[in-house]
Amino acid sequence: MNSAESAVETIQREMTIFARRARASAGRMHPELSLVSYTLLSHLEEQSGCRATDLAAHYALDKSTVSRQVAALERTGLIERRLDPEDHRVQVLHLTEAGEEILTQVTHSRRAAFHERLADWPEEDLVRFAAYLERYNAGRGDSGPA
Amino acid sequence: MNSAESAVETIQREMTIFARRARASAGRMHPELSLVSYTLLSHLEEQSGCRATDLAAHYALDKSTVSRQVAALERTGLIERRLDPEDHRVQVLHLTEAGEEILTQVTHSRRAAFHERLADWPEEDLVRFAAYLERYNAGRGDSGPA
């Protein structure tokens, strides 16, 4: 096995380890906001609001799943739905103030955790690692290995 | 924000994207072997057998979770339990032949998917990316961001 192949093996193994750990620890870090909820809120913030269907498409989730997630986030007051006046089937989702606050807070604490984890990395390596990850994730739609 | 900080932001964002996708697609890639089952079987192969408690500790899972996973894997004939003659509380878990076959098969197909994904990367970048991931995952036990 040449070194490119063995690097691919390592990438596979380490990505798998990461995915498993992320799954296991996601709920423990921020009991008030699961990884899924967090990514949904982030998306709403980035997009300044969007439809449930857009969330489902973007995250490759079933619309029923999104519907329930959205219902839960509305129940806890983190988002609100506004009927699209153009099309009454559509609910445009927006962060509430409470939602923005919690999102900010969780973002900060996640950021702090990543910073701590990466504290002793030289800047050059951080920049390169970041670029590799972007390239990896950009490398496809949503099939393939994770 | 300096470039180290913005690299950390990127790493955080991309790792989060990866973790979410992994979760969403894990079950779809290999319906016959979930990501968790796959990692448990891999561990058994690497270790040439181990105890349920070791799996729980290694993967930061509750022992009840492991107990049920193990029961399922035994039911489908992929692993077997052997009572430790030294200590009758202990069940040493081993892959069966069927387990080894399926593990090999899934490993190959995961490997192929990663290879395809990384096909157009220069070897130098693969090697560096692999090293960064190892370093990242080695960076702690099982707290912190995913």
Next chain:
DNA sequence: GGTTCAAGTTGTACTATACAACTAGAACGC
């Protein structure tokens, strides 16, 4: 104006998970 399409909800089922209570067996203290 009926047919077809799109957005979302609800019923149902399944998997992965944790925590707590329990059983069975081992080890230690005196």
Next chain:
DNA sequence: GCGTTCTAGTTGTATAGTACAACTTGAACC
């Protein structure tokens, strides 16, 4: 040596996240 305490594992119960299928409601298009 026998009670206390520790360890390995199972089972009961609850929860989150997910999918698929059936349905409702509204829009669009002949």
